[in-house]
Amino acid sequence: MGRRVEILGEKFAVLPLDETRFFTLPCVYMMVHEENARFVVHYVGQTGKLNQRYASHHQLAAAKAQGATHVLVLVIRDAHDRLAFETMMRWFYKPPLNAEAVPTHMQGWRAAMYCAKADIAELARAAHMNCERGLLPPMATRPVAARV
Numbered sequence: 001m002g003r004r005v006e007i008l009g010e011k012f013a014v015l016p017l018d019e020t021r022f023f024t025l026p027c028v029y030m031m032v033h034e035e036n037a038r039f040v041v042h043y044v045g046q047t048g049k050l051n052q053r054y055a056s057h058h059q060l061a062a063a064k065a066q067g068a069t070h071v072l073v074l075v076i077r078d079a080h081d082r083l084a085f086e087t088m089m090r091w092f093y094k095p096p097l098n099a100e101a102v103p104t105h106m107q108g109w110r111a112a113m114y115c116a117k118a119d120i121a122e123l124a125r126a127a128h129m130n131c132e133r134g135l136l137p138p139m140a141t142r143p144v145a146a147r148v
Contacts, residue, residue, distance in 0.1 A: 012030070014071075020050050023073060025075045029047070044086060046076070087107055090102060091105070105127040
């Protein structure tokens with residue numbers, strides 16, 4: 001795994017879609033494609049073993065149809081930690097292919113606080129309070145995965 005990108009302060013490995021069969025670790029993952037040197041997020045998920053999850057993923061064909069070419073992977077061993085990070089990411093990115101409802105602002109806040117992402121928590125709190133912007137300066141003003 002050579003290439004990495006920084007997303008919300010974490011280093012994600014970049015894998016082509018066809019290489020997920022070799023990745024056996026527990027992780028949070030995002031199906032994406034590159035556009036104008038940025039990643040467009042189609043789906044966010046978490047799993048105990050990425051290779052098993054991708055073998056029969058229910059949104060893989062839809063993600064490919066929308067142009068997905070890569071999976072961004074962050075290894076997180078603890079199941080509760082993975083779920084919290086996934087919840088925060090689904091709130092932040094609002095990926096179109098996730099079947100479950102986008103987490104509420106308070107769920108996003110709670111997950112971000114659990115993950116020690118105060119800037120994301122502040123964005124969620126501000127959204128919940130119908131503020132135009134947060135009181136703390138956010139790390140990211142819009143959901144963009146920057147290339148490193």
